[in-house]
Amino acid sequence: MKAPVTRRIVLGYMGAAAGAAAIGSGFSRRASAASNVTFLGWQGYEDVYRIGDFLKDNDATLDATYINTTEDIITKLRAGGVGSIDLATLNQMYVAIGQAAGLLEPIDLAKVPNSKDLLPNFQNDDFVIDGKTYALPFTFSSCALLYNPEMVSSAPTSWEDFLKPEYKGKVALFSDAMTNVLVWARVATGTDTPTRMTKKQLDETIALLIKIKKDHARAMPASLGDGSDMLARGEVAMIMGWEPMVVWCAEKGTKVEIAKPKEGTWGFLDTINIAKDAPNYDLDLAFVNQCVSAEAQAKFGNDNLLGVVNKDAVPQLKKEVQALYDFSDLDAYFANAHLYPMFPLESDGKYVTYDEMLEGYERFLKA
Structure with a gap:
């Protein structure tokens, strides 16, 4: 059974034993991790960073920890991940929860130029809280x-x-x-x-x-x-x-x-996020920019048969992938595939x- 996102977990009302147990969950701050970016999300999502020479050009390495449910991200960030995790992939329902619980850093869009190439359906302020952006769409x-x-x-x-x-x-x-x-x-x-x-x-x-x-x-x-x-x-x-x-x-x-x-x-809409106190914040912004780039989005969409969010990635998709999602009328797609707030x-x-x-x-x- 998946671990539920309870009020205690989200707001931090966790027993000392639970917190202590989680410290051993695989997250630890590295003394010299300036170029080692840690990723927490679905398996395969991190492949957007392994395209071409992205890691080499940014003098970075990547460690990925995979989740079984979106709730795992909230739980693991609360349980020792804050300060050691760089990037996460929250479902859109959980972004406001993550922000309210102090688990996310705002994203400086001025340093994410590819965000300007998002499809019109994603050019909105859905993830803006108190004037700051805490997520960008990744895939749907x-x-x-x-x-x-x-x-x-x-x-x-x-x-x-x-x-x-x-x-x-x-x-x-x-x-x-x-x-x-x-x-x-x-x-x-x-x-x-x-x-x-x-x-x-x-x-x-x-x-x-x-x-x-x-x-x-x-x-x-x-x-x-x-x-x-x-x-x-x-x-x-x-x-x-x-x-x-x-x-x-x-x-x-x-x-x-x-x-x-x-x-x-x-409708499922997963996002890319920077975790609170991320050890490589400036570098993480480059990773976010890569995530929503046309090249990365196109390869991700083709490899995983999933919807993409960059307008320039759409023409690069295989016909079989384009046929699954009505990119010519995404308004109609999301009129059928509803996005909801969290319970x-x-x-x-x-x-x-x-x-x-x-x-x-x-x-x-x-x-």
């Missing part, structure tokens, strides 16, 4: 409704198509709490902002998930690769998936298409908290 994708056109009577138009009798035992859910809740809350309750749900709405969402699990779903694949295999083998007609799975299935000889459900879906971390008496959402999801898992 979404929980896509994928389907095998040979196994459906018509293209799905709603997530509710999962509940049709003809698809009983031929659909699959996601393996992640946040994804399942944020997608199905819109179906169960009609809410526009699933991270602002009442207790009643959360209960309705969990009840629907339990119904799908018991009466309709074939499985909840443990990984995206497993889900892709199920699609490729014809075990499911529809699945809560991810855009790159379209290409993975094609490589196995199965055509899979992306539906646009009327309820929309949850409240403490109760306001109206909306459920992040921990309460996880408690509700535990009921679903045990059902």
